Amino acid sequence: MNSKYLSDKTVESVLAADRDVSNEISDEGNVLVATAPYQAEFPYERDDEAQVTRREFCNFLFLTSSALFLGSAGFAGKLAYNASFEPDFTPLKIAGADSLAPGTALNFHYPEEKDSAILIRAADGKYYAFDQKCTHLTCPVYYAKDQDQLECPCHEGGFDVHTGNVLYGPPPRPLDQIQIEVRQGDEIWAIGKITGGGHESA
Amino acid sequence: MNQLRERDKQPDERHLTRGRAAIWQARLVLLVMINIAQLWILSATIEAALAAHYKQLVPLIVASGVCWVIALTIFLWWKPSERQSRGPERH
Numbered sequence: 001m002n003s004k005y006l007s008d009k010t011v012e013s014v015l016a017a018d019r020d021v022s023n024e025i026s027d028e029g030n031v032l033v034a035t036a037p038y039q040a041e042f043p044y045e046r047d048d049e050a051q052v053t054r055r056e057f058c059n060f061l062f063l064t065s066s067a068l069f070l071g072s073a074g075f076a077g078k079l080a081y082n083a084s085f086e087p088d089f090t091p092l093k094i095a096g097a098d099s100l101a102p103g104t105a106l107n108f109h110y111p112e113e114k115d116s117a118i119l120i121r122a123a124d125g126k127y128y129a130f131d132q133k134c135t136h137l138t139c140p141v142y143y144a145k146d147q148d149q150l151e152c153p154c155h156e157g158g159f160d161v162h163t164g165n166v167l168y169g170p171p172p173r174p175l176d177q178i179q180i181e182v183r184q185g186d187e188i189w190a191i192g193k194i195t196g197g198g199h200e201s202a
Numbered sequence: 203m204n205q206l207r208e209r210d211k212q213p214d215e216r217h218l219t220r221g222r223a224a225i226w227q228a229r230l231v232l233l234v235m236i237n238i239a240q241l242w243i244l245s246a247t248i249e250a251a252l253a254a255h256y257k258q259l260v261p262l263i264v265a266s267g268v269c270w271v272i273a274l275t276i277f278l279w280w281k282p283s284e285r286q287s288r289g290p291e292r293h
Contacts (some may be wrong), residue, residue, distance in 0.1 A: 054226045058277065061233035065273040068240035072247045072266045076259040079251040138252050172253045195254065 087111045089192045094119055094180075097127070097188035105143035107132065110178055110190040116140060117178050119188065120161055123148060127188055129178035130164050136171040150175065222282040229276055236273045240266055 094108050097119055105120040116132040120143050130150065132140045139154035149167060150159040157169030164175035179192040243266045250258040 054230060058226075058229055058233060061230070061237055062273055062277040064237050065233065065240055065270050068237065068244050069266045069270040072240070072244045073263050075244075076247050076251050076263055080256050080259060083254065083256065135253050137249065172255065 087115075087193075091181075092190045093183075094129075094188045094190055097121075098186040100127075103145050103148075108190070111193060117190070118143065118150070119178075119180070120150075122161055126162075127180055127182075128161060128164075129180045129190060130159070131176035131178065131193065133176070134171055135166075135173045135175060136169070141175065225280075225282045229280060232276055232280075233273055236269050236276075240269045243269070 089111050092108075092110055094106075094110075096106055100106060100119070100121045102121050102125050103123050105118055108117050108119060109115055110117045110129075117129055118132045118141065119127060119129045121127055130141070134141050134152040134154065134157055136152065136155055136157055139152050141150045141152045141157075141159060143149075143161070144151045147158075149161050150164075151157070152159075152169065152171065155170050157171040158167035159165065159171070159175050160167055164177050166172075166174060177194045178190050179194060181189045181191050183189050243262055247259060247262045247266070250256075250262065
């Protein structure tokens with residue numbers, strides 16, 4: 001075997017040199033000088049490049065990893081916890097629905113004030129109501145009269161105006177449907193909500 | 203200054219220092235890769251949660267946790283050894 005062993009003195013001197021290096025601001029020896037035009041436009045202190053040691057950067061990366069883990073768990077936990085509560089579907093009269101012309105839509109809030117919903121009167125005169133949150137990333141959908149469909153402007157998702165089913169785009173499931181009822185001839189009431197595509201238990 | 207120090211070292215010393223530097227670089231690269239994976243997992247978690255696909259959340263959180271444990275082991279234990287283990291001195 002041709003391995004070469006080091007003397008105590010050699011090892012000590014190397015470790016001492018390493019300690020000296022790690023105690024310095026940085027062990028980077030070839031920091032570039034700011035010469036390019038874009039560097040002149042943004043007067044970034046090139047000496048600052050050497051202010052972060054590998055050790056500090058490792059610490060930062062580990063803290064970032066911890067934050068990402070906690071963020072994932074916290075976000076998922078909070079949404080799943082919120083979804084475990086069934087809201088109270090108190091019947092609500094949708095104001096202004098009686099004067100809605102065919103091929104138009106109006107927004108309302110149901111079942112709570114923070115839950116935005118959309119009521120559509122299709123060209124055939126029938127009413128349809130949906131939760132306005134896109135099932136992809138909860139952007140608000142709007143009624144596109146020309147195409148007679150609901151569209152999400154964020155990622156170009158499309159939904160059928162009669163069923164809430166996905167026509168195209170990234171949404172993974174149909175829109176949540178608001179159950180409506182016609183009372184006293186022309187009053188439109190929201191009476192409940194059906195989760196599109198079936199509800200998964202939290 | 204560092205270049206001077208590097209030049210003055212014996213070949214064995216340079217080899218040892220470069221080895222330690224390589225380990226530090228490897229730690230950094232691994233941690234960066236783990237961070238990127240966790241970013242992807244976070245975005246997938248957000249998408250699944252907003253789409254009410256709650257059954258996908260547990261595996262995603264477990265995956266993020268595994269990444270974090272690996273990062274923890276790199277952070278705590280995968281370091282250059284403080285002292286070189288040596289055999290008998292040869293003359």
